Amino acid sequence: MTQSNPPWPLLHSVAALADAPLSQIAERLREATLPSVGSTALVIFTEDCTGRPQKKAGAEEIISRVSIEELDNLRAELPDDGPWRGEAELAGKPRQALALKHAPSNALLVLTDPRLVDPDSDAGLEMLTYLWNITARRIQEKVADAPPSYLIESRAASAERLRVTAELTDLHSTTLETLLAALRSSSMDHATARTTVTDLAAKALVGLRTHSDRTTELVKEPVAKAFERLRDDLRPLTGFSGIEVQFIEPPLNGRDLPGEVAHAARAIVRGLVLAMMEQPEVSRIRTHWDCDGENLLINVRDDGGGALTTEDPNISRLDRRVQALTGQLRMDVMAGWGADVFVSLPLDLPARPAGDVTGWNLAARELEVLQHLASGHRNRTIASSMGISENTVKFHVRNLFKKLDVGSRTEAIALAHSHGMRQS
Incomplete structure (x- = not known):
């Protein structure tokens, strides 16, 4: 029997994607896809990375101008399965694009001016889909187990982007509102021109406000919505583990959570629940969130024998993640009564002394x-x-x-x- 040679170029591409830091993953994916699908630029849009939702490689005139609003509009038009090809507004003008969604994370991949190396075969699109699915899953894994440096930088980037967007909103809103007031003035004639320009300005104002709201949504998440996503994440465990997982709802009027806090909180609770499920004699786990205006307060409790300790490797890893967000983790264990874990995550970045570099x-x-x-x-x-x-x-x-x-x-x-x- 003849043994075929391993597909080394593909294996090298997969290895490069697996090893890539998040800051380089778009460049690695573009390098991996070029033998199958050429493009002027490659853009990844993922809300898992709230501080840096766009990851880009390719032509500077495209990657420097493509906006979240454009990507969000394109994603809304795509089917959940399979690639899409057509014309889309990207980097300020209509462009030919090839786009795919990753359904589990709702991440988006966009290639501008796509060129199939073999246009008569589906092999190029199949390879692109395969590599994109690996990349999207890798992004999820990297964010779920993010090191302290990533979490701190990501929170800072989120806060900075929100600040800049708010400043732009205030500036352009004032300009457009002044324009509207002038055009509506009864002292002006040319009614038709005034009506047309008024409609255009009103549309621009709505678009700007929508962009601001969308950016805010990316960096903040209502506490009730974040908790509901946690419930969805843990639902498969409740169906197959035989262990009852109880959820105590947070207050509906609690303060919105920064994106990194919401994401980290879900990962921390998932980790705690899994660690508790590994113990014998556990039949029930309760998780409760609350918000005191300054901190997200998390409580996870089991009814096991109290064998879990802070020395457990899984708990130590979760504690490091809590510390990365300047939070605190405390565990109370009583033999025969189970473990009670309390986590506090600050909602605001801590002040750092200048020059602490x-x-x-x-x-x-x-x-x-x-x-x-x-x-x-x-x-x-x-x-x-x-x-x-x-x-x-x-x-x-x-x-x-x-x-x-x-x-x-x-x-x-x-x-x-x-x-x-x-x-x-």
């Missing part, structure tokens, strides 16, 4: 460039202030990206702000 190992020049970035300065301004060339500034910025493990100026600025560097 020693862990980044930045050179003096790199730190100075980062301070300029945090103040909103462009490369030309930084070069003039520091008495160096723009190429040297770019060199320092590239080194900063590597040391901070970020992929863009926005992420670097958000991380700098989270450590106390503010605009001057």
